[in-house]
Amino acid sequence: MIYYTGARPEEVVAMHVLDVRLPDLDDEDQWGELLFHTAQPEVGKRWTDTGAVHEERGLKGRAKDDTRVVQCRPALTKILRHQIEAEKLMPGDLLFPGEKEAMLSGSVFRRAWRSARTEVLTADEFASPLGKRVYDLRHTCLTTWLNNGVPPAQVAEWAGNSVPVLLATYARCISGQLKDHQQRIEAGGVLLDLEGE
Numbered sequence: 001m002i003y004y005t006g007a008r009p010e011e012v013v014a015m016h017v018l019d020v021r022l023p024d025l026d027d028e029d030q031w032g033e034l035l036f037h038t039a040q041p042e043v044g045k046r047w048t049d050t051g052a053v054h055e056e057r058g059l060k061g062r063a064k065d066d067t068r069v070v071q072c073r074p075a076l077t078k079i080l081r082h083q084i085e086a087e088k089l090m091p092g093d094l095l096f097p098g099e100k101e102a103m104l105s106g107s108v109f110r111r112a113w114r115s116a117r118t119e120v121l122t123a124d125e126f127a128s129p130l131g132k133r134v135y136d137l138r139h140t141c142l143t144t145w146l147n148n149g150v151p152p153a154q155v156a157e158w159a160g161n162s163v164p165v166l167l168a169t170y171a172r173c174i175s176g177q178l179k180d181h182q183q184r185i186e187a188g189g190v191l192l193d194l195e196g197e
Helices: 074-086 106-120 123-127 136-147 152-159 163-173 178-187
Strands: 032-036 068-072
Touching: 032 074, 068 074, 068 152, 136 152, 136 163, 152 163
Parallel strands: none
Antiparallel strands: 032 068
16 A cells, blocks of 8 residues: 555555545546545554554644545555455544554554565565565655656645655655656757758
């Protein structure tokens, strides 16, 4: 989910089934929408008024009741549809419930991520910073969008960042477009054609 949407982990754990707008099964396009409006960061029992591990907050850098709409690409649509059906989730249920239908603990998804890295990476890759943190999935998503030519303003809107913050963080990650940039420059023409003299 984080890799496909660029969402923050505390936003994903706070999502409910009703925050997912999936297309009809017969819709060939299969793009949906995800509504992010709440975050549930883990702050620790000592730091909340209720003694709960998570604290409900609005989205980072947004007004309290603001909502962010992110596109749900076909691959994620398929995954979410399967998750909802397999777990028999109802609209008011958490999309990714933890133990006893409670909020999914950060230690649980971090442990799952560590296991996944162990399974798919070589020993050298595992020891490297490659995808070390779950949050790195967000960075990978946003960098991929930028590398694929999605305008920074659109990426910033989906990510819940400002354009200056997005570019300050991710502009150095954009690569693989040199030939395309060179062709655009060449397409602009030249002032003097030396070969035609």
